[in-house]
Amino acid sequence: MKLIRKKAAEVSSSRSRFAGEAIDRRTFLRRSGLALGGAAVATTLPPLMMRKAQASMTAPKAGVDTKLVKSVCTHCAVGCGVYAEVQNGVWTGQEPAFDHPFSLGAHCAKGASVREHGHGERRLKYPTKLVGGKWQKVSWDEAINEIGDKMLEIRKTSGPDSVYWLGSAKFSNEQSYLFRKFYAMWGSNNGDHQARICHSTTVAGVANTWGYGAMTNSMNDMRHSKAIMIVGGNPTEAHPVSMQHMFYAKERGAKLIVVEPRFTRTAAHADHYVRIRPGTDVAITWGMLWHIFENGWEDKEFINQRVWGMDQIREEVAKWTPAEVEKVTGADEATVKEAARLMAENRPSTHVWCMGGTQHTIGNNNTRSYCVLQLALGNMGTSGGGTNIFRGHDNVQGATDMCVLSHSLPGYYGLSAGAWKHWSRVWDVDYDWVQSRFDQGSYEKSKGKPVKPMNTKGFPVSRWIDGVLEDKANIAQKDNLRAMVFWGHAPNSQTRGLEMKKAMEKLDLLVIIDPYPTASAVMHDRSDGVYLLPAATQFETYGSVTASNRNLQWRDKVIEPLFESLPDQTIMYKFAKKLGFAEQFTKHIKVNDDEPLIEDATREFNRGMWTIGYTGQSPERLKAHQKNWHTFNPNTLQAEGGPVDGEYYGLPWPCWGTPEMKHPGTPILYDTSKPVAKGGLNFRARFGVERNGESLLADGSYPVGNEIGDGHPEFSDKLLKELGWWDDLSADEQAAAEGRNWKTDLSGGIQRVAIKHGCAPFGNARARAVVWTFPDPVPIHREPLYTSRYDLVAKYPTYEDRKSHYRLPVRYASIQAKDYSKEYPLILTSGRLVEYEGGGDESRSNPWLAELQQEMFAEINPADANDHGIKDGQQIWVEGAEGARLKVMALVTRRVAKGVVWLPFHFAGHLQGEDRRAKYPSGADPFVLGEAANTALTYGYDSVTQMQESKCSLCKIERA
Amino acid sequence: MARMKFLCDAERCIECNACVTACKNEHEVPWGVNRRRVVVLNDGVPGEKSISVACMHCTDAPCAAVCPVDCFYTTDDGIVLHDKDLCIGCGYCFYACPFGAPQYPQQSAFGVRGKMDKCTFCAGGPTADNSDAEYAKYGRNRIAEGKLPLCAEMCSTKALLAGDGDLVADIYRQRVIRRGGRPQTWGWETAYQS
């Protein structure tokens, strides 16, 4: 016997034995990244010692009491249940949550490793500031004082609008709500969060079509679908546990259709795959609709009763003949027709879309075209149908609903004086005081009249850099941005990285509040004026979180905040105190030791969010749902027996009226087969009652039990009186409802009475296929600014440049005027990896995840690789059309079509070939660093929401 | 008595790696050691499939057959375990194993092998069940706690099944009947000669 000392070929020999010749992305990357990953760990501790060190701290101990805590995964909006085992305050184990209604015990890689957050090896450990290029530890008090003083000085010289409050989809609902209230009371609309750059075009497009801008059904409801079409989405990586429900349907005969430029892992499981050129979503959708109209597959009765404007759509669709569709999208007639046929012949069919559809200059056109397709097929308001729009971050739906945005107050009330008055009443503060907090100047006009910053949209996060860099004369506020607060936001999720670096360097003050330092700490070359404040994770506090399906789930606190980190609500309160509005900020919210009471925040938004029915979900009801996970049927999400019998899990909004009204939540939006009181609904009357002499109200379609028996406008005190239902209100309710409507009546009486008579408080109208208030009322195709098909620009040009939108000039035609496709011949697009999330700082700092993806890479087609003499595994330069260069590894694969380069967007820490690891505060650098894809992605913003164009640009590649 | 088996349903596996990180998490397996991993066939082209692989706990385990110090044993329900105190890290079992399951943590920069580590079916090793010593050497013993391997319990799509081989086969058979097609019990013939 001889000992065989040989190590190099182990992985590959076993792999090739098992898997033949195939080599996959992971093997490839792991092998190539081995040295790097090893080095990253070796710099701290050799693996065996690391194991010992870890084991002594976080391993479960024999014979010690174990507490089981229920929480919810913080990595995506599927919202999987988490069971945490805690011993003596240490998170020592994670068990599957079998009884959880969405996940049934399942997790993806991220969810299965969340316990690492409780180790926090690479977390930010204490407040730190940058002094002369060195990170220096400071106390919380020092940090708050110094930052606060600087902000107050900026406020004095440049006005409140020169500070930007960038919030987060990582906040709980309560924190989101408090944060929105916080920057309202600071006196600016310059606040925003990730929703701007993920689904803002969905929210705007969908809400303007039928009332609410959210996922209409649920992941679980997809079990009842007969066909599922996914456009611009990759749930096997982005929402893995949703696949459990899709497979459930698929194994019972449902057809899975994937429409995508890239042959994703989801596409690998599809029955039918349609490859398109990036940025041609409207064209492919109209191409399908062309076949639907051609074959009479549309649902005529549904359209007659519940849709307005389909005729105008028909006119546009008629232009999208199979030949034109193939010319623009690249998909041939048979493939497109088959997709349309599968959707039409297997109803109810559902439509899923994600970032591939939303992140475009015509994102709002894309989302509306998807809605129109579902309306034409009559797939709305029915179980198994709907538009199942998968949201990204764990609470991006909730943070959107709380309107951590630059254009609205919580509940989508907008920024009008009426909206501010409504929320001033809820906060119980003087409207005049709120008004006095804002800049009193005026920098733009609306309908010829000057408007004040209080009532105008702030900068969107996608363009905060222009708020810093744009000439002061061109921006619609007093001064440029001078201070930036990144409160739970990774900068590498935004495009135009080099300009961002410049903007960061120009600021007076850069504040990062996060459990991890993020790339904001290292991507600039500042030497002073940067603060890092450690925030607690959601496992170190508690509160509610809204899953993609609109369900509110309650999280319990798993462990106390690690190191010196503090929960976000505490940090907000400390700042409010320093900045001088703590009293108003928490007027009706109890504060314990600088921490506002979460339950009081829930109750406060319950009192104000009538528009979307965030009013019935009291903390008590949500906690009861959490305790009774096991009583909900995963097929319907309805509780069967137990203390919350008959209610839908998480009281999906709208959960109408007061908590006492006990509305069960609305599991499927616009579903007329149930009474409103039991979760039924119809399309919202949001756009008036008539248009061009035609009624916009529903015709002969209404939810079961609707006493009006037809379409009707939204409810107000006047309508109640006209209908003779006013006396159904109690005396107190009458007093509160006088002069108000269903959105502003703080007693909830108007909603209660409308529902008592079987009516939806928001009226009963038609969906509109044509949004006459948008730049393109009928969704049309327009070529991207940086298009690979310059020959199509003449026929499908982009918009004219605009002078002011969200306070900034926006360029369209002036960029498209130049043909970049000769110099930059390849399409550049981006997407997700299952192991990482968002900017990736959190997940790249988790060794269990980081080990699986150690190297930033670019997928390129073999043909393009050969044309450029590039071999698999070589380092290459990817240069974006605005000149930024990324040094990444080439992964040569047929997953992408010829002419397309695909980048994952979770990496950061390298900049144009330079490794910036040394710039992180020591011990807080993520295990894995890499080039940020968005450094190379280019200018381009949606015409309605200023969503960034990050799915379609141009690049060139060369060997490094 | 039950015969414990693993089965990965390739029609459902989506290469999400939950099984891999669940394993890392449950046993605090160090960087560089992978008791479980996911392999992909036909990456990026139609026909792409992924399968999650770990020690299959073979009948007549080849690893045991080649071990020069006889440190392997098989429980009555078919779980193949080994004694790390005896193991000399020779690497023979790695070459014998048809699945490449045995792993060897590096003990120093020069790559001398440490004691072999592999999937235990979450059943620990030959020390007192659920003791701190067992955890440090073999990881958590879920079987002794009346639970099943965490990788399968947490699988995102219930592609990975673990437990009594008959019950596993029942579930899988139902799925195959429902969706049609040929059963593809990856690795079963090799591991269980059935």
Added chain:
Amino acid sequence: MYARAIITLAAAVMLTACYESTDVTVHKPGVYKGARDPLLAKQRAPEQQQTLRERFALVQPDR
């Protein structure tokens, strides 16, 4: 059978590696020489087998 094939393969791999060694012996499966695992006794109890079956019914089937 399979094991032998694999070992031959391993030998082949070795040949291409840093040194030659052709004297690979297939070891006769011996008797386990390690410590006793208390789990074995535990697993024999019918209640334990029942617990594991119940766990399986809880975690593995689709719901």
